[in-house]
Amino acid sequence: MDIAGSSAPAPGKHTLLGLHDVSVRYKSRRGSVLALEDFNLQVEPSSFVSVLGPSGCGKSTLVRLVAGLQAPSTGEIRFDGVAARGAREDVGVAFQQSALLPWKTSLENVLLPIRLTGKSVQQALPRAQALLELVGLKDFQDRYPHELSGGMQQRVAVARSLIRDPSILVMDEPFAALDAMTRETMMIELQRIWMQTRPSVLFITHSIQEAVFLSDRVVVMSGRPGKVIEDLPIDLPRPRDVGTLALPRFAELSNHLRDMLGQR
Amino acid sequence: MDNSSTDVPVWMRVVLPVLGIALLLGGWQAVAQWVVADVALLPSPVQVAATLTAWISGGGFTPHVLATLQGTLTGLAIGVSLGVLAGIVVGEVRALDRAVYPMALALQAMPMVAIAPLVIVWFGIGVASKVALVAIGTFFVMFINTVAGMHAAPPALLDMARAFGGNRWRIVLTVKIRSALDYVFSGLEVCAALSFILCVVGEFLAANAGLGFYVRAASFDINAAGMFAAVTVLAVLASLLAWLTRVAHHRLVFWKYRKH
């Protein structure tokens, strides 16, 4: 059965985020390095897209591009068809390290984006509390990051990335620093949280299990310089839970991806 | 891989510091020449340079420089050697370590310069009190640093040394001293600055010669140019000593400072 998907979304669908022939070149001491080459990617609204690739394939560069921390050397990034410039309010970011301010409580951390953009913290308070409850940390509002486990810190980071109700959320291997058991729990939790808030998500990972479980589509990247070598739709039913992991289709999709990554 | 967008082009790393120094000298010259216009109060860089050259070629410079160097270096030699020695002994003998080391730490809170007048009462006016002051101050710093350094010997290394049997005392001591080197040299860098400070203070209070004495005397004559000249020489000497100790530190404790 042919399970390889087409490399572009069906025509007629509105594109929220588009990367068009994007290349990124770095100057380093050893000369210049091409991190991404002619990279193309489209993300629709409310769709969960995972990006899988080997180490050093430019996944982090991709995150920095979409988060507005870096400009492409060539090519264009467009949001809603308009060329993007720098960091945007409708993009939420979750880093690999939770990047919480250690001197602020969970609640204050979630409210940080509001505080920095000068909007009313009072007004955003109920939303912040609701988000903390959504990620399962209702009773930990006044705790400081050092009082929380790694998984809990990442949950706060996810809540923070959602505070401004972004249309797209970029997540850079957010569970990489966690132990295996916590990773699996967080993966299932993230699915639940996403079903309730439904931003588009660009999820960078090197875990095939996470990619298949969470996404509507999985984009596979080649090694450096990074390019898209496959765009695989995941047709597993939603909502997904622990039972989904046992479906034969899950194994099929995972194996296909494993082949693509040359891991079998 | 973050392409550091915050770093500046190479040419800036050379031009900007030069620009900074130029601004300093230029600003100083301007203020001295047009704002203060009184060489007795604020000499311009040019005037200081002239005073300095006259001083050097006239020979008036030498006795003071020698006096200060003598006081500083002699005191340093005595204080450092005794301090390190005492530190090794105390660091090695458990009973002494527990009794004496905390005492020394407790004394640290008092500024060492405060003992200067008393030291002068003990040793009289002249070289001896200068040397004593520097020696006491540097002894104290080196003692504390040496003991701390010996404490810092990694236990794993010590266990290994003991396991070799034989002359335990000597081997363990060698391990401890090696580990203490970093602390000892850090202490030495502190002493490089401290020794000049103590010597100058000693010269303020009771000396017949020396750069500190000269600065004090010049202030009575309202001779700011002379003061600036003496201070410049002091700065050069202090920097030289600091640089030498720093180089020695990085050379001898090379394992910490080698760049890979």
Add this chain to the structure above:
Amino acid sequence: MSTVIQVLRGTAVRVLPLVLLVALWWAVVRGFALPSRLMPAPLEVWDRIYAGLVTQGDLWPHLATTLMTTLGGYALGTVLAIALGSVLAMNRVLELTFYPIVLLIQSVPKVAIAPLVLLWMGFDTRSTIVLVALTCFFPVFVGTFIGVRAAPPVLLDLFRTLNASTFKTYLHCNLPSAAGSIVAGMQVGWGFALVGCVVMEFIMGMGGAGYLIDNSANALDAVTAVAAMVLLGVMGFAGGSILQRARARLVFWEGQVRHG
């Protein structure tokens, strides 16, 4: 019951070195039969302190002068150091231009310019305040510079994704994460500040603990001199302790055990 014992043990550990120190002091004075004008016995000094602070109170004005001028100069120096350190740490161009100037000025032993400051600012507390500010500037500057620079890159990235201005990033990210380093610099700075104050009081001769030490030593009244030294030590210690506590509270998240 065990907490009481713990507290007692904690206090004992801290007090014991001082007790031993006093005992050693007493033994040396007794054993070498040192005359009071050279080195007084602990009890004499205690009596003098008691008289000076409680009964007659003649030491208070001097203590107050030293404390006030040191605090004033310390506040001035700290504010300037934090300001300059922050600016240079946040802006690479300014850093490259002005850091060399800071290093250059730092190479001059600050005590050496005390007579110069006196010449410029006259025989009053302003001179002391200025010298104290100059003396304590550098450690606080370095602490600030290093701390502000050391803000975790991922946090800086976070602030960039939120489009925060440089100032807001400084205020909400760099500065809080630098707090520990700044206070550490301030701890070193407090010691230096006392040095600056004492030296200026030596040469100004108008009051304060430094004046007291110099004056009494010259009058062969070593008891008062040592009494003043002890009080200076107490000031040094008190400042250091307060700053240590402040540091622990400011950097409360470090060295903590995680729950959950």
